[in-house]
Amino acid sequence: MTLLEVKNIEKYYAQRPFLFKRGQEAPVLENVTFSLQEGECLGIVGQSGSGKSTLGRIILGIERPTNGELIFQGVNLYEAPSKEKKMIRRNLQAVFQNSYHSFNPKQTIFEILEEPFLNFEHFSKAERQQKVRELLDCVELEWAMAQNYPSQLSGGQQQRVNIARALALKPKLIVLDEAISSLDMILQKTIIELLQRLQKELQLAYLFISHDLQATRFMSDRILVMQHGQLVEEIGKDGTYQHPASQALYNAILPSHPRERKKKDRPN
Amino acid sequence: MEKVLEVIDLTVKIGEKNILTSINLTAYKGRVLGIIGESGSGKSMLCHAIMQTLPSFAHVSQGDVLYLQENLLNVSATKWRAYRGRHLSMILQNPSSAFDHIQTIESHFRETLKAHFKLTKKEMRQIALDALKKVHLPQPEQLLSYYPFQLSGGMLQRVMIALSMAIQASLYIADEPTTALDTINQKQVLTLFNQIRSETDATILLVTHDLGVIAELADDVAVMYQGEIVEQANVFDFFDAPQHPYTKKLLQARML
Structure with missing residues (x-):
């Protein structure tokens, strides 16, 4: 069943007017359309500045789109009455990249959760x-940790608390915006395993936003590639792609063994 | 192979506590020595101990750091100023905090070049332009008049490398140089390091927590764990026959 429908979303940021010059409008998202099924992990990859995070923020309701519709569980999120919106929004949660800044540093882990x-x-x-x-x-995580403050936890533990908070209201969809990008490799692996286990157990859907195609491939059922505020293509199940933006992301994947270093990058 | 940097039995303490314990490392001319370890293992402290930029609460309690046979720990402050930046260059994780945001890129080049050479403004501009071209930045003439906040993280990191290239440093200490960049910029910066190494025979000490970065660029690898070097090997041996439990765990964490 379709959980989320994003229809022709556009976002313009107004640039500041200067004296008599009117501010111009810079497009950040143009004509973004896709849908997400229940229990699915949809990956969105693109370079920094391609508009991935803005899209995530619009879906979360942190920002309003300039044009377009957002339908979550059959309800138009930008037109529904606010009471209905609030009840729907609890099914939509987020985990961001900077685990520490997602907390109030003066609350204990118990208070946060x-x-x-x-x-x-x-x-x-x-x-x-x-x-x-x-x-x-x-x-x-241990129950004893509930008495601690976020600053007393390691980055990996903080990210686990963020995931726990996102799970609290049994949501249907979690937006993971670069959620593992600031962790080291061993932690990335353990958090991915945790997310995959939770997805199965709780029938969660994820929107996995990242610049790292390798991690996204590992996580996602489908991958959409974004460039300059537009969705340029969907990478097929078999990993086929045509667009140069996808090509660039593929070329940037680092080898997993020195034998796989690409010859063309090495002059000698 | 010519030894460029040798760290011998180096111990760094904060108060009575060992932060680094008897570190032994050798970096050779024209080779990339990768140092890998988890957060808090002491990788950055090692870089600072080599550059003599340790925070005031930490001190070297024993050991030597030899750069081309000269012990850097006994070098006078005046002489260090000539070394730092001229021969040993440090590239940090967060490029935007390494720049002064109210100075243009050109004045950063001037300041760096003036500290080490006697050159006219015109000559300095030419050197800066050549260096920016070498790191494949578009429109170098325009770029010189830009301020750091007008550039993206990936561009700034390349400007940082261009600054080190302009003074022809022979040893680059790169502390997580690509961690703050997206994958496409990361690839560009690593390709650039490889180009510098093959064109100028420079030595690169590459600190990272990412195995992919090691697999892409390193010739030799040292693994740091809780302030000690627990394993040191050629990059192929490192991937094919890891010894230490931490190294094995690290290799298992790779996503395929």
Whole structure:
């Protein structure tokens, strides 16, 4: 079943007017259309500045598109009454790249994970404690960690807490915007394994936004390539592609063994 | 093979605690020595210990750092100024914080060149243009008048490398040079390092946490783990026959 439909989304940022000169409008997204099925992981890859994150922000409702429609679970997110929107939005969560800046540094891990329940549910204190315990368990963290502050956790642990918070309200879709890009390789691997396990167990859909084609290939069922604010092609299941933007991303994948170094890059 | 940099039994302490323990490393002329390790393993501290830019709370408690047979730890501050930047050049992870955002790219080149050579403005401009062309940046004439905040991270990292090329450094210490860049820019910067190495026979100390970067560029590899070098090998042996448990774990984490 279709979970999310993105229809002809456009976004322009107005440039600042100067004296008598009117500000021009710079296109960031142009005519972006795609849909995402329930339980699917859709990858979006592109270079820095290609508009991937803006697209993620529009889907999350952090920014409004200039034109276009966004239909999530059959509801138009930018036209529905706000009460309905709020109930729908809880099914739509996010994990960002900078794990530390996604927290209030003055809240403990317990307070961070309790917050979604305070906002959306009417649980007693004991129930909330039980829920937080389950969430920590889900992302393989110790209950004892709940008393710590984010600054006391390592980058990998922080990212696990971010995932736990995103899971709190049992969402249908999580937008992962460069969620593993700032972690080292061993951590990337463990977080990917965690995300894949959770996806299966909870029938989650992911929108996996990244500049790293290799990680995206590893994670995603389908991959869309973005360039200059436009979706330029979908990379096929068999890894076939035509567009130069996809070619550039493929060429940038580093070898996994020194034997695979490309001859053309090495003059001698 | 000519030894360019030799680190012998180097120990660095913060208070009484060892941050680096008896590090031994050798970097050869025209070769890339990759140093790989997880966050907090002491990779950056090692770079700072070699460049003598350790933070004030850390100190070298024993060992030597030899650059072309000269012990850098005994060199006077005045002489260090001539070395740093002229012979040993450091390239950092975050290019935008390595620049002064109220100076143009051209004045960065002037400042660097003036510190080491007597040149006219015209000559300096020519050297800067040549260096920017070598790192494949488009429209170098225009670029010189730009300010760092007008350039992207990938472009700035290439300008940083161009600055080191302009003074013909012979040893590059690159501390996570591509970690902040996207994959396409990462590939360009690594290709550039390879080009520098083959054109100028420079030595590169490449610090990273990414095995792909090692597989792409390194000739020799040293693995750092909790402040020690736990394994050192030729890059092929490193990938084919890893020894230390941490190295094995690292190789298993590769995505295929």
